[in-house]
Amino acid sequence: MGNCTAVPTLRRTPHISRTQSRRATVSSITNGAQVSVPRSEPYIVHHNVPSPVESPIWVAIKNRRRHKPHTNRIKTTRYNILTFIPKNLFEQFRRVANVYFAILIGLNWIPIVNALSKQVAFIPLTVILTITAIKDLVEDLKRWRSDAQINKQIAQVYDKKTKTFIPCKWQDLSVGNVVRVRTDETVPADILLLSSASTESTCYLDTAAIDGETNLKQKSIPSCFLNLDKTAEETSFELQCDPPNDDIYRFCGRLLFSTGSNACPCDNNNFLLRGCVLRITEYVDGLIVYAGNETKIIKSSRQTISKHALIERYINRDVLFSSLILTTICLLCAGLSIYWERSFGDKWTFVPFIVDDPFDNSVRDFFANTLRFVILFQVMVPIALYVSLDLVRVLQMYTIARDKHLKYEHPISCRTFTINEDLGQIGYVFTDKTGTLTQNKLVFKMMSVGGIYYSGRSELPEKNDPLIQHFLTTLAICNTSFIVHDHPEFMHRLDYQPKYEGDNADDLVLCQTASQFGVRMISRSAQTITVRYLDSSNSNKQDLDYDILCLLPFDSTRKRMSIIVRLNDQIFLYIKGAESSIWPHLSPLNDTHTKSTIEQHSLTFAEQGYRSLLVAYRQLTLREFESWFERYRFAANALDNREEAISDAATEIEVDLMLAGLTAVEDKLQDGVPRAIATLRCAGIKLWLLTGDKQATALSTAQAASLINIPQTLSSDSHSTSRNIAPAATAWDFDRSAQARLNQHTHMIYYSSQLIEIDQQLRNRESSASDDVRTEKTISRMREVIAAQASPVSLVVTGEDLSVILRYKPKEFIRAASECQSVLFCRVSATQKRELVSVAKSVFKHRILAIGDGANDVGMIRESHCGVAVYGREGSQAVAAGDFAVDRFECLRRLLLVHGAWCFTRTSELILYTFMHNCAYVFVIFFHQFFNGFSGAVSLHSFYLTLYSSLFTVLPQCAAALFDQHVPAERALHEPQLYQYTLHARCYRMWSYWINILDAIWQSSVIFFFAYLSYRNEFYIDVSAFGFSIAFSMIVTSLIHVLLQTSRVDISIISSIAFSFLVFLGFTLVFDETCVVCIPGESPYQVSYHTLRKARFWFTTALTIFTAMLPRFTIKCLYNTIRYPFAVNYE
């Protein structure tokens, strides 16, 4: 949505209203801050006025506990020297995994429970905690350093006594101070502009640090400061405004002068944010409103979004299964242990290996046994998986961010590290149109004035047509653009062309167009606009000064903007906006023929995919204006719901409009969009297009973007020769089935026409029907129509219908619409977009990705499972809200089909591997219990037990999780239907878990029983040697298993396996050589040296490893032969 003049606010979101309800008052005097915080009062900053009611001391005492003085010091660090260890530990122990580990370690210290060596059991948790703590410490040090650097910058602050500006560190500034900012200096806090060195009382700002936009922004001094007799520094006033909040696009305040009676409004246009850089203007002075940690930029940077991938639900499910298995085997072993010990009866005293009385306290024993087995079998529930998952995801993200194919101007930026796998499971893409599918690089195409097309200046009639003059004047002045004079000395020249700057692309292109047509805005201040009219031969000029009486900015409900100006004695209202928003307000005096011609033209423009704006004007009488202006002023001073009040006031004056004409601006599709959309469609992803544009524009864009494929007929092609026809799918290197899919024609269903038919049916039967019933009937009918269609179906819904649907039957509608291959929503607002995603989220089984570039997509992006922002020309709000930010829509193709699918398969492999590998370990120990009286003894020594799943085997898993590719990138793009493999989670189903558990049981049986049977008669295989040989087979099997699980073998996996093996071997050899009595009761001294020398060990281990792998290898062969997932087509 590009035709917004101002950024629509999010005032209806609960989040803002919450901050508003938390009122606070801050009163302070220059150079001596005092603070008071009575509730339910607006935030107040006093300038040169003493705080009216309460004495400063009283206030200070009353509120000392609640609020510190608002200095400009920022503190983003989380710890200090004293609090680091306790606070960091506290934060780390908020993770379930760490608590789980800690509890088990604690239990291990209870003597009767003790299962592992007490000291060794500490190692894994200590390592995890230390690594995390070091990472946190380094991050915090970085923050501390940057804080210190920022806090020590020097600003110029106004000293009341000497009446000069003196230097002062940023951290010593406080609310109520007046600061001076010079050219190219950074604004130290959120300030209200008081005065400016520029003659126009404005200043230019570079806001790149805040929103990444590179164009300059113009801010101006509140109008009440313009005609003051003394300097603003000396004036006394009180500023009432919102309490500190995080909305960087909104500021609302009211100035109350101690002398005057009038309140004067001030808004975002007078407000400079911390971090902006002043340009061009020599200096400005401003009053600090919010300082330090209360500045908007710092408040807004603290929002964190917490999203969870779908795969985590699978993990939780499988963790539950694992917990059940764990509980079962623990209770079983504990029970059998009691039974076994009692089986010796009262002769137990003569049994040498029964040390404790088995009849002593069987309840306690059972309990202790259970706990001991829980400690022993703890890895059955792989809580550490959550740790390794975090690590792997960060690294995966790093590789995605590094992908050169995703970089155009910016590399892809990833903000959320928890949803990589979701990229492989996107079933629905909700996309914005303008700036997302299109370039948002606007080109003026045509205008239609009074029923005639004009596309160049030469086509204008010789004679001055007042209608054309009005039309062009509207284009020139009805905007919020401002002028940057590169060479002001040439302003008197005839061909002087100033540079227009502004944050709205439509405005700029129209302003530029007007200038080319001979109506040129050459200077602009807050009060006046000078427009130069050139005659058709460019030989004569006439400069007219328009006084700005009122500017009614764009908002998303009105969808139009207007300006009220006075030229000599005439007052005009110039308005431009969306066709539907102005059409109802046209005066009945308009010529109906012209109206219908323009309607026709508007349709033509839309069919060509042009964006059109309707231009109208109205002449006002002084009285009309004045009576309205009173009401407007009241609205403009409101503190609550000011935007709504202004919008309502504006609607009152924007009536009885005279139609001037229509503009057509083309917004070209971005490169690669048709191919990207075709790819996504072939991949089985359904695209929902949500646009603020009208239906015809949306349809033509959809056709051009190959979102829909409507057979073209010549009759509808009469006007245009340059129609975008979807390029042949053959050009895009898809395989045959994908091409066939693309060549199918789309069947269009219009919700509105269905609604009309239903209405007619209902009217036949009964008199009237409620919206509820109508919607329900329409949806059920729609479902029938969709079900009856063989070809792909596309549904078209308009915003009006959508609001009814969302009110009554949102879920039913979404369910029915989900059958469609694509859905186009036209004329939808930001709120509707968000609501739609929110409902869809509760209905769809698959994940939803929302992509957009504008502020109106922010709600949608935040709400979706996976928000992608496009770096656009509409500011960086979307980028700040998105989980990913990309340069072009095209990136989605590679992001989903390649990286998404890879991440999903990689992570699911990692998860299943972890489950299976830990389960194998548990079952080896479990089988052992049958041969040691269920006592909880393990032949593996504690180091193997604790390091088995971490140090010895973690690397190959991670290498696989980073480098495995189930299909090469090129194939994934060439055969988009392969995406369904991850979309439907074919590699991670419920049975995948059970198959892996079965495999684990097989592997552990082979490992244990082969060793048992082979070493049965060998006197030299004692408990340590047996443990070592089992550990050896377990670890080698686990390492080689990675090769069976991955789809490709590269150097990273080979080397990580080799490295892990060497680590294991090296550790064992060193440990067995040096450690005589390191761990009490488990001395492995020289065990491995003895064992490795035995031929039987090598033959047993080799057979064990082969046999353990055999079933999986065989089944994989069979599966690949009969049903190779990447060789068949999913249709």
Added chain:
Amino acid sequence: MSTPAENEADNEHQKSKKPADTAFKQQRLPAWQPIITANTALPVFLAIGLIFIPIGIVLVVTSERVLEFDLDYTDTNCMSLNVSNTTCADVLAQANYTGASCTCQKSFTLDKDFEGDVYFYYGLVNYYQNHRRYVRSRDDNQLLGKKDAVSSDCQPFQKSVNGTDITPCGAIANSKFNDSLVLSMNGNISVPLLRTGIAWSTDKAVKFKNPDNPQNWFATNPRPPNWQQDAWHLDTNLTDDNNGYQNEDFIVWMRTAAMPTFRKLYRKLSLTESTTFQNGLPKGTYVLTITYNYPVTSFSGRKQFIISTTSWMGGKNPFLGWAYITVGIICMITFVVFLVLHKTWKTDDPLAYQMRSMQMNQRTAAGYN
């Protein structure tokens, strides 16, 4: 708004450097992407079959060549010499397992010459030397000769009644196997046996050390309750450095077994002492004189006396050979099944896809995006 300035900027951006284009970071490491199907796996199964079956045969033959003689002397094979018609086991049981001793003799015949190194084992069945409580009940520091207070792991054999530390402490030491087995040929030629060299040399050299002045130390400190004499008198020949903690029978016992059925090396045949036994144990009739001290009937355990030769694969155990043969045969069967499958099942050849993607790889490397 497409001004020339912007176009220039675009060009510059395209020229500007992209993320580091290394194979590692761009995930383009050279890789082998095997698609294992019945087709590609055929040689693997064939190879495993062809290698495993011969290995299995060699292992079975090796195992068969090992000679082993077992004698279970738990009950009826060991009738008390003093009390008629009573097994030694019963004698011990009647004495309520409190240190009673019993002697018996059992004669047996070896059908073949046991050539080369001959090992004598005692075997215990149903003896859970790997029980968690039992296996921990020792103090390795004490066995290193340190005289510090012993670890509480030794409970309930940590301290004697008067509070001094038991030497050696713990349940393992307390339950040391104390039958003595003496073998004689034809009832008169005693078979020369080696009492040393049966434990790991590293154990004897490093892990087990006597404290200073051992004789006095062991005499003054309490011995484990089940022991008849203190640790310094485990071997009657005091000159052999085979006493105290360094007694090899003791060291062997302290190296706990992995499974409840186990055998431990008891003696080795001395090939040098007598010409009769210089090639091993000749066939003939032997008499085993057993001093039966060790009760096992309370937990239905069995005791065995085992004579065995050895091979490069250790003792007699045909399991591994047969396992190799079985796995080999299974692989051969799978090979045949897959061969049939491959001939009958026509699918899209995954290799074709692989070739195509390799071609595309090359194209990408050549600059196609």
